[in-house]
Amino acid sequence: MRRILITPRSLSQGGHPALRSLETAGFELVMPAPGAIPDEATLIAALPGCVGWLAGVEPVSERVIDAADRLRVISRNGTGVDNLPLDVLEARGIELRRAVGTNARGVAELALTLTLAGLRQIVWTHEGMRRGAWPRRLGREIADARVGVIGLGAIGATFAQLCLDLGARVVGYDPFANADRIVHPNFSRTGLDEAIGGVDAISLHAPLPEDGRPLLTAERIAGLTRGCVVVNTARAGLVDADAMLAALERGQVGTYATDVFEAEPPEAEPLFAHPRVVLTSHIGGFTDASVERSTVRAVENLLEALAVHAH
Incomplete structure (x- = not known):
């Protein structure tokens, strides 16, 4: 047989x-x-x-x-x-x-969930209350927030549309997607650096670069808007982990949320222990x-x- x-x-x-x-x-x-x-x-x-x-x-x-x-x-x-x-x-x-x-809808909905959780510091607040504290940090609504979407394939485009439906202003980067991939008055196509800089949240939906280097390098992370939320449901290697940890420590990044890891389950590392890092166990398409x-x-x-x- x-x-x-x-x-x-x-x-x-x-x-x-x-x-x-x-x-x-x-x-x-x-x-x-x-x-x-x-x-x-x-x-x-x-x-x-x-x-x-x-x-x-x-x-x-x-x-x-x-x-x-x-x-x-x-x-x-x-x-x-x-x-x-x-x-x-x-x-x-x-x-x-x-x-x-x-699996585009499932991954896009998780990316949106993580974005909202970061803008409102849901996990940080939850953990503080579990310890008996009463943590309150001023949040950000997604309506009128500026969201960068890196990669406009099926997942990235679905995520972008969800954000647009909630009133966000979305900037997207994808050198290969059709010009009419997303048509909306609050959407614009930009270069990579423009989609990363000056935004309140970034969601990654791209393949790894051919040279294997991260898209979010130390230099690009250093240029993020202070308090930016970074969501990665694509590939762990897109983000320089050491630079991300340093950015969280100095408050440059408000939340880093990831559903993807170099190994599954991941090895313990300092980035994953940071209180403003949100981890999910590769569940994006697991609906x-x-x-x-x-x-x-x-x-x-x-x-x-x-x-x-x-x-």
Whole structure:
């Protein structure tokens, strides 16, 4: 029987109705790390004999692909592919498909939640009250606030529209998005530095630069509006962590909220212990509706690709 590897944490315990169509089509489902991110050794052991792979965010090395003796297609249940060795896949002729846009609403809503939490210091206030204090810090309403959006793909554009609907003035940066990506009297396209400087909040929705350097460098962080809220639901490497910690310490940044980490779960580090840092455990696309849309699309992509390869 032809085998398909299932590794997204939201699916690898089985039971999702969309997976049944793979079994109905005659595939055996392989789930080597139920509810967890599989490590390299687990992937190497599980991949031989698999013709398809419904993949999550797990890091995939060249050694892993070397073990994939029959693999024809990798179908991501999301859009990010930073975890995959794209040049190796291309050299091997392994097709890559993505569930583009399916988790945009879930991630955008989390980014908005974190932005609002930062503008109103919700977590800082909550923690103070838990300690028996009565903390009160003047907050900022999002209406008429200036929000910078870095990346205007499906997620960034959805987040920008949510902010516009709440009365914010939004500036967006994306060198690739169509000029008419967002049309609104309170929206304008700018360069990167203009989208970062002079704003009350920044939300990151971009891939990593090809050179691997952060978009929010120490220099750019130093130029932020004092008290700025920075939200990162995209990639941990977009932010210089040491510079961010220093900016929080001196009050340059009011809140740093992140849903993404270099390792999951993350190693303890000083930035994460700062009282004005808000942490969520990569839950941006982890909603019932987003998981459903992503899974259905990823399964459809797998079946379509494998049907093409069968001919």
